[in-house]
Amino acid sequence: MTTKKRRVGSWSMATVVAYLVTIVVISLVAWVGDWEAIGRNFFNLKVARVMLPEVLTVAARNTIFYTIASFFFGFILALVLALMRLSTFLPARGLALGYIELFRGLPALVTLILFVYAIPIAFDFRLGFPGNAIAGLSVVAGAYMAETIRGGIEAVPRGQMEAARSLGMSRWRTMFTIILPQAFRIMIPPLTNEIVLLIKDTSLFYIAGSTPMTRELVKFARDFLQGQRNATPITVIAIVYLIITLPLTYLVRRLEARMARGR
Amino acid sequence: MTTPAIQIIDLHKYFGSLEVLKGIDFKVDRGEVVCVVGPSGSGKSTLLRCINLLEEPTSGQVLIDGIDITDPSVDIDQMRTRIGMVFQQFNLFPHLTVLRNLTIAQEKVLKRSREEAEKVAMEMLERVGVADKAREYPIRCSGGQQQRVAIARSLCMGPEMMLFDEPTSALDPELVGEVLDVMRSLARDGMTMMVVTHEMGFARDVADRVVFMDDGVVVEEGPPQEVLVAPRSERARRFLRMVEEK
Numbered sequence: 001m002t003t004k005k006r007r008v009g010s011w012s013m014a015t016v017v018a019y020l021v022t023i024v025v026i027s028l029v030a031w032v033g034d035w036e037a038i039g040r041n042f043f044n045l046k047v048a049r050v051m052l053p054e055v056l057t058v059a060a061r062n063t064i065f066y067t068i069a070s071f072f073f074g075f076i077l078a079l080v081l082a083l084m085r086l087s088t089f090l091p092a093r094g095l096a097l098g099y100i101e102l103f104r105g106l107p108a109l110v111t112l113i114l115f116v117y118a119i120p121i122a123f124d125f126r127l128g129f130p131g132n133a134i135a136g137l138s139v140v141a142g143a144y145m146a147e148t149i150r151g152g153i154e155a156v157p158r159g160q161m162e163a164a165r166s167l168g169m170s171r172w173r174t175m176f177t178i179i180l181p182q183a184f185r186i187m188i189p190p191l192t193n194e195i196v197l198l199i200k201d202t203s204l205f206y207i208a209g210s211t212p213m214t215r216e217l218v219k220f221a222r223d224f225l226q227g228q229r230n231a232t233p234i235t236v237i238a239i240v241y242l243i244i245t246l247p248l249t250y251l252v253r254r255l256e257a258r259m260a261r262g263r
Numbered sequence: 264m265t266t267p268a269i270q271i272i273d274l275h276k277y278f279g280s281l282e283v284l285k286g287i288d289f290k291v292d293r294g295e296v297v298c299v300v301g302p303s304g305s306g307k308s309t310l311l312r313c314i315n316l317l318e319e320p321t322s323g324q325v326l327i328d329g330i331d332i333t334d335p336s337v338d339i340d341q342m343r344t345r346i347g348m349v350f351q352q353f354n355l356f357p358h359l360t361v362l363r364n365l366t367i368a369q370e371k372v373l374k375r376s377r378e379e380a381e382k383v384a385m386e387m388l389e390r391v392g393v394a395d396k397a398r399e400y401p402i403r404c405s406g407g408q409q410q411r412v413a414i415a416r417s418l419c420m421g422p423e424m425m426l427f428d429e430p431t432s433a434l435d436p437e438l439v440g441e442v443l444d445v446m447r448s449l450a451r452d453g454m455t456m457m458v459v460t461h462e463m464g465f466a467r468d469v470a471d472r473v474v475f476m477d478d479g480v481v482v483e484e485g486p487p488q489e490v491l492v493a494p495r496s497e498r499a500r501r502f503l504r505m506v507e508e509k
């Protein structure tokens with residue numbers, strides 16, 4: 001490298017400019033912004049207090065419950081799809097691939113509308129709320145997690161399958177006793193990530209006609225938004241979401257770092 | 264005439280359009296130790312892997328104790344319990360302890376009880392000299408120990424013959440000896456063995472017969488003194504010169 005960068009002390013010119021721009025922008029916002037209005041509309045403690053304790057005991061609890069349910073059914077579906085993808089039977093592979101591409105290609109909202117409105121009318125598949133919505137989200141989650149699981153299985157060295165097979169174990173038995181236990185270890189970080197995505201996707205349930213006791217966070221906030229004519233409910237649930245998602249995201253990073261070291 | 268332990272008849276194997284085995288015929292008698300040598304890419308490992316059907320032969324027959332295992336009606340899982348296999352990369356199950364590595368197939372395939380399986384496992388670990396590692400995970404063992412555990416794992420199934428696919432090639436030089444010693448003692452006990460190897464010393468001392476392969480065919484076979492000391496073919500002579508120079 002022959003180009004010399006201009007430096008101010010030990011900082012490069014670019015860094016100095018970046019800091020200056022940031023300072024100017026922050027000061028402008030602080031000067032122009034109507035802090036009184038922002039505080040009243042977004043950080044209104046009186047409104048926030050009305051939401052307690054239901055925002056936690058009902059809305060957050062429902063969000064978490066819907067996430068766990070969708071993850072559970074999605075995971076079972078994904079496991080079946082991943083095994084189909086790796087099967088030696090061509091139609092099974094084709095079917096699984098078609099499913100995965102279809103539901104990864106569609107917006108989750110479209111699939112959800114399909115399961116909450118279209119399918120109940122067409123086939124009389126009525127689980128009510130939250131059953132239909134959970135079914136829809138599980139179908140989406142299954143498509144995404146299938147690829148994660150397949151990746152995990154394929155990351156287990158081929159020799160493991162060969163060693164078990166040469167001891168006389170069948171393909172399926174090897175898959176469940178030797179390959180999958182090793183694959184799951186590899187899959188823990190991406191699956192945790194999938195949970196974070198699912199937590200956020202349960203917000204789509206607000207289209208699905210919940211009752212006061214079955215509302216998840218977004219529907220809950222929207223009801224208060226309209227009732228109180230104030231934006232604070234959004235701030236409150238944003239904070240609740242972050243309290244749930246940030247530790248998980250942090251956990252994923254820790255796990256990934258540990259696995260990187262372990263290899 | 265007794266049936267040979269392994270008999271291979273006109274075996275061909277293609278990977279896509281590449282012909283890796285170009286018509287192999289030979290047999291291994293019971294109690295015989297056969298070493299397969301030859302340059303890399305000559306098809307030795309593929310041949311070995313065809314014998315327990317880890318690779319599906321494209322055409323030809325593989326008879327184990329007179330039974331054609333390429334016949335789809337043969338229960339291959341059952342046949343594999345009679346054929347031990349040891350790999351270059353050991354392939355121990357890293358999520359299981361050494362002891363569990365040795366008992367899992369005994370329980371699941373041979374339907375032995377946990378106690379019986381553990382008793383057999385400890386005997387075999389004793390035999391290969393790593394009984395003290397039974398409760399450890401494979402990662403805590405040296406390469407030589409891991410390979411000996413892998414041999415013990417195969418022995419637990421009570422195989423009638425053992426296939427070795429370059430069993431010492433992944434080992435540090437100072438660990439090769441302990442694995443070869445275990446293989447020597449197996450040979451002494453009369454185990455039928457087919458060994459793909461680059462260890463010419465081992466082949467010379469232990470093999471009843473040496474098979475030299477090159478380019479998908481058996482170029483030469485015979486007693487080690489002939490094939491490894493005074494080979495008839497130019498290809499075998501060239502290969503041995505190359506090995507000795509190393």
